[in-house]
Amino acid sequence: MEADELLVLVAGGDQKAFEQLYGLVSGPVFGLVRRVVRDPAQSEEVTQEVLLEAWRSAARFDPGRGSALSWILTLAHRRAVDRVRSARAAVDREQREGRRYHDPAFDQVSEEVEAGLERELVRRCLNRLTALQRQSVTLAYYDGYTYREVAERLSLPLGTVKTRMRDGLTRLRHCLGGAA
Amino acid sequence: MSVLGPLFRREDRHSLAAPYALDALEPDERRRFEKHLQKCGRCTVEVRALSEDAVRLAWSQAAPPPAAMRERVLAAVQRTPQELGRAPVRERAPQLPPHVWGTEPPPGRSRAPRARRPLFVPFATATAAAALVVAGLFAVQANRTQDQLDAQRTQAREIAHVLAAPDVRATTGTDERGRSIGVIASASEKEAVITLTGYADLPTGRVHQLWLMRPNVQPRSLGLFEGDTPLVATGLDRTATSLAVTVEPDGGSAQPTSQPVVQLTLKSVGFGE
Known part of the structure; x- marks a missing residue:
């Protein structure tokens, strides 16, 4: 069964459906959270929170607005970003981080390669963006910086960063060709 | 400034x-x-x-979580209650006759055949329309698995939510062959429950897809009908003028690819402003 149908069953309190859903989404959720949060123990914690939240609030899922996977990953991303920002705020109070950002081509691949093909495709497409598009998108999405912070780090005006983000995502879409 | x-x-x-x-x-x-x-x-x-x-x-970052997490999460799920999704549903029994709750068939409607009439004739009263829609909902309860019943329970909650709205209204239309589409809607909640009755027979690989029509805007898909199961549509704004149902290939289409088999205006249920 697909994640969409499962999530609808989960909303009705179906624990068996949740077990199946876990099999489908725990990998993507964990991978994303770990990419953003970095710290393994905290990543596990956030992943568990997200999966439990998916169980609790499954009734809010509206199949008319997108897939179950997007719904859960959007939730996961928001929680991961919240976590990394509050951790960062704590660190920043003590030591102001350097403003440097070095941008090798996008190559931060973690060890377990699960979604091999998709990962390779996304990596290749990210590398086709201009450096500023790629940095704007990845600093925000994978590193959890706000667009103001991104602008500051890249020494760019706010408007430019917003445009780079939009252009970057749109170009990524064309490169990925909409194949799910 | x-x-x-x-x-x-x-x-x-x-x-x-x-x-x-x-x-x-x-x-x-x-x-x-x-x-x-x-x-x-x-x-x-x-x-x-x-x-x-x-x-x-x-998605491209997917990586397997530690194996022990599975048991932890599944155990937590067993003791974690779920939200209803919205404010608790107000328990107001809808004022509807007994056949609505599935114990009796909906009242028959006799019609003298006419030479020509519009495809759909709106019902005179909201209650009659609501009765028909709700009868459609509960007529299909038999022979369902537990999972399906659970999904229906969620849906029943959505439906109860719509029914309990202070401005709930209903309308329905029936074509010459006795097939009908029914809508219970609340403009304030931006929600509607839509049922199709009598359209079930489709060739394999075809589905009925529901569309929201608004002026100068592309139709928006509200979902696919599965047999007689009603659809709950949320996030309807007041500019919505009508609903349309088309026959589409399995899985549905991004935009309608055929003429509507049925269309119903939403004016009488408080939309279309």
Whole structure:
């Protein structure tokens, strides 16, 4: 069964459906959270929170607005970003981080390669963006910086960063060709 | 402040779609933008597309979680109650006759055949229409698995939510062959429950897809009908003028690919302004 149908069953309190859903989404959720949060123990914690939240609030899922996977990953991303920002705020109070950002081509691949093909495709497409598009998108999405912070780090005006983000995502879409 | 100030600010808000899709707004900004989204159809469309792009970024990072997590999460699920999704459903029994609750068939409607009549004739009274719609909901309960019943329970909750709205209204239309479409809707809750009756026979690989029609806007898919199971549509704004059902290939289409088999105006249920 697909994640969409499962999530609808989960909303009705179906624990068996949740077990199946876990099999489908725990990998993507964990991978994303770990990419953003970095710290393994905290990543596990956030992943568990997200999966439990998916169980609790499954009734809010509206199949008319997108897939179950997007719904859960959007939730996961928001929680991961919240976590990394509050951790960062704590660190920043003590030591102001350097403003440097070095941008090798996008190559931060973690060890377990699960979604091999998709990962390779996304990596290749990210590398086709201009450096500023790629940095704007990845600093925000994978590193959890706000667009103001991104602008500051890249020494760019706010408007430019917003445009780079939009252009970057749109170009990524064309490169990925909409194949799910 | 310059006279262009307000203009610039408005422009500015549109441009936040990408940072929003990337979760790159600060909390205050996020709230303001979400408020703006409720009024800005163009932004909503853009945000949805950009968010799908962001999800591709997410998906590419998939990695198996530690094996022990599974047991922990499943155990937690067993003792964690679920939200109803919204404010608790107000328990107000709808004022509907007994056949509505499945113990009796819906009242028959005799019609003298006419030479020509519009495809759909709206019902005179909301109660009659609601009765028909709700009868459609409960006529299909037999022979369902537990999972299906659970899904239906969720749906029943949605339906109860719509029914309990102070401005709930209903309408239905029937064609010459006795097939009908019914709608119970609340403009204030922006929700509607839609049932199809008598349209079940479709060739394999074909489905009935429901569309929301608005002036000067592409039809928006509200979902696929599965047999007689009603559809719950949320987020309907007042500009919605009508509903249409088309026959589409399995899985549905992004836009209608055939003429509607049935269309129903929403004016009488408080939409179409």
